Every structure is written in C-alpha cells, then in structure tokens.
Amino acid sequence: MKTFKVIGLMSGTSLDGLDLTYCHFTRTLDRWAYRITKTQSISYSKSMKDKLKNSIYLSADELLMFNNTYGQWLGEQVKSFIKTNALEVDFIASHGHTTHHQPENGLTYQIGSGQHLANACKHKVVCDFRTNDVALGGQGAPLVPIGDRLLFGEYDFCLNLGGISNISFEKDGQRIAYDIGLANMILNYITQKIDLNYDKGGQLAKSGTVNQKMLDALNALDYYKLPFPKSTGFEWFEDKVVPIVDATDESIENLLHTSIHHLCEQIALQVKSNTTKHKSNLLVTGGGALNDFLIATLKTKLGEAVDVIVPSQELIENKEALVFALMGILRIEREINVLCSVTGAKRDSSSGVVYLPN
Numbered sequence: 001m002k003t004f005k006v007i008g009l010m011s012g013t014s015l016d017g018l019d020l021t022y023c024h025f026t027r028t029l030d031r032w033a034y035r036i037t038k039t040q041s042i043s044y045s046k047s048m049k050d051k052l053k054n055s056i057y058l059s060a061d062e063l064l065m066f067n068n069t070y071g072q073w074l075g076e077q078v079k080s081f082i083k084t085n086a087l088e089v090d091f092i093a094s095h096g097h098t099t100h101h102q103p104e105n106g107l108t109y110q111i112g113s114g115q116h117l118a119n120a121c122k123h124k125v126v127c128d129f130r131t132n133d134v135a136l137g138g139q140g141a142p143l144v145p146i147g148d149r150l151l152f153g154e155y156d157f158c159l160n161l162g163g164i165s166n167i168s169f170e171k172d173g174q175r176i177a178y179d180i181g182l183a184n185m186i187l188n189y190i191t192q193k194i195d196l197n198y199d200k201g202g203q204l205a206k207s208g209t210v211n212q213k214m215l216d217a218l219n220a221l222d223y224y225k226l227p228f229p230k231s232t233g234f235e236w237f238e239d240k241v242v243p244i245v246d247a248t249d250e251s252i253e254n255l256l257h258t259s260i261h262h263l264c265e266q267i268a269l270q271v272k273s274n275t276t277k278h279k280s281n282l283l284v285t286g287g288g289a290l291n292d293f294l295i296a297t298l299k300t301k302l303g304e305a306v307d308v309i310v311p312s313q314e315l316i317e318n319k320e321a322l323v324f325a326l327m328g329i330l331r332i333e334r335e336i337n338v339l340c341s342v343t344g345a346k347r348d349s350s351s352g353v354v355y356l357p358n
C-alpha cells in the first residue's frame, strides 16, 4: 500500500477564493482511497477579485507579471497553511487560476507560476495541468472526470456547480464529460448588481418568478447545441450571456429565479438524455450544491428517476482541489491523469509540469 500526502490548490471561475485542501491518498492494487484532513478557503479581497476578473484585458507584460506575483502569493498561502497546521507534505498540486480559455483557438492559460510557488513554500509543485491536453488537440477541460472515475465511481453522474456547470458519467466503458454551461457565474453577476457576492441559499431567487423571454433567450444559446467534447468559460459568458441579462428589465429576484430555471433545465436535459437505468444517482458538488432553491428546482426538473445526492459541505467545497491533488500524484507516478474521451485530445496523457524549490 502506497500513501501520499498532498495539498491541492484550486481557484475556480466563480472567483470566490482559493481552496487549500490537504489530503491523504492510499492505493491498494487499483483502488484509490482518500481522506481530506485539513482545509482552508481564503476569500479574495475586492481588489484581487477585480484583478483576476479583468486579467483577460491585461497587456502581455502585465499578465506575465501577474502570473509571477500570483504564484508567489499562492506559495505564501501554502507556507502559512503548512506552518499553522504543522502538516507533513509530499508536494503541492496547483490548478492556478484560469485567465484565458479559448479551446477553439488552441488556448488555455492558468496563472500561478509554479517556480514562484515552489520557491515561496519550499515544496515540490505540480501545476499547468491543461496545456498538454490542448497541445494534443483537446479542450484542456474538464479535467476532474479522472477523479470522478477513480474516487466517485459509485455515482452514475457527477455534477459540479461552480462558476460553470459540468457533468461526468460512464458510457459504453468510456468516461464522458463536458461543461453543460451556466451555474454560479450568472447568479453572482446578477447579485453583484446590488453589491451582494452571492444569493445565500437561493433566498432571493426563491421569491422571484420566471421571465419567459429571458428563459427562452438563454435556452437558445448556441453553445447548448454543440456536441461534446466541449468546454466554456468567462469569454463565452461575457460575450453571449451578459447581453441577455442586461437586456432584461426585471427585478434581481426574477433574474435569479429565471437563471436557476434555465440552468436546471439544461442540466436535466443532459442527465435525462444520458440515463440508461430505471433509477440513477447524481452527486452534486461545487458551491451551487449549497443553494437550496437551486437544488429543489433541480430535483423537480429531474423527477423521481434520479436521486440527487448532496454530500458534506467539506466535499462540496473541496472536491476539485482534492482531484487536482490526485492528478498531481498520477503525474508524479507517470500515470494517465487526463482522459481524451473527455477532452477530445489525440490521446490520454499524464499532464502537469513539475517544479522543484530553489
């Protein structure tokens, strides 16, 4: 039996903050087991959030500098996380923060310089998990489905509701996964109009009603008609979704209510068209799993044939960082950690770049 002690780092598209997830993994023959031992979530300051959100508009020089300073910042957070909790660590696996994602242009970019990170925390770092897959012709996303297969195989579907929603499942012996589309990115965009970071529990959304014109416009977005492999991000949101929201003269409650109906309809479509069993189960993680109105709407749209499983808050908030930690281990062990059945790349790969501290 082999044991690994890894810190996974994740900063997602909803821009809520950095998740640090210290986990222990063991492998016995081909079976992986994990234990999340310590976690910390560091909320971004308003200025950091704005900087990350606007990083797409930075000049090349500014972006390269931000890559370095953000990597240094990540390393400092890791250093104090290790010190405060007296952790024994084999290495750090860092997703970084996506500033650009344009798979149609062969481009994905995550900031958080691995060398700066490694030097600042004095540990080995594995990062840059997406570039190799894009170089092999893939989307470079989603990557978490390898973890869905190895750690969460008891679920028919794994659904993540972060800034973007994505789904993963087995079909004919292959893992299939893709970004469905919207999740908290649209909800947070709406609440930020009244200076609220997010709609806790979906309370505001719950008191609204559907605006049919907005619902129809969202459901008609071209992205939904694309076949998988497919992935999306902030560029699509800003280009195609923001104009629909901004053109709708409605209360915040109605905008939120309509958006939740929209995203749950899209999720239900994907689950129903890929269900082969009489009764299936679906694991929901990501911050959207804490939105009670969203989960209630999803359950209604899915019906009795699908059991919606909302796990512990710890797993809801740490699953992505946990899986990046596992991907780091697979990279160090030179094993497959990116699945071409998901991304559409030429082949499976062992992706990620290793940095040693200096």
Ligand SMILES: Nc1ncnc2c1ncn2[C@@H]1O[C@H](COP(=O)(O)OP(=O)(O)OP(=O)(O)O)[C@@H](O)[C@H]1O
Pocket (backbone or CB within 6 Å): 011, 012, 013, 014, 015, 016, 017, 160, 161, 162, 163, 164, 165, 184, 187, 188, 197, 198, 199, 200, 201, 202, 285, 286, 287, 288, 290, 291, 292, 320
């Ligand atoms: N109690 C809650 N009620 C409603 N919504 C919540 C709650 N807690 C978190 N959220 C939502 O979840 C978001 C954070 O989700 P998460 O951390 O999974 O996203 P992410 O990892 O940044 O995104 P992605 O997985 O797309 O990269 C918050 O911005 C907020 O919109």
Ligand SMILES: CC(=O)N[C@H]1[C@@H]2OC[C@@H](O2)[C@@H](O)[C@@H]1O[C@H](C)C(=O)O
Pocket (backbone or CB within 6 Å): 012, 013, 098, 101, 108, 140, 141, 142, 143, 144, 145, 162, 163, 164, 165, 166, 179, 231, 232, 233, 320
């Ligand atoms: C390019 C990028 O950062 N994509 C993220 C984003 O956030 C959710 C969705 O869009 C997913 O494709 C991906 O993240 C998760 C962690 C993934 O790769 O599985």
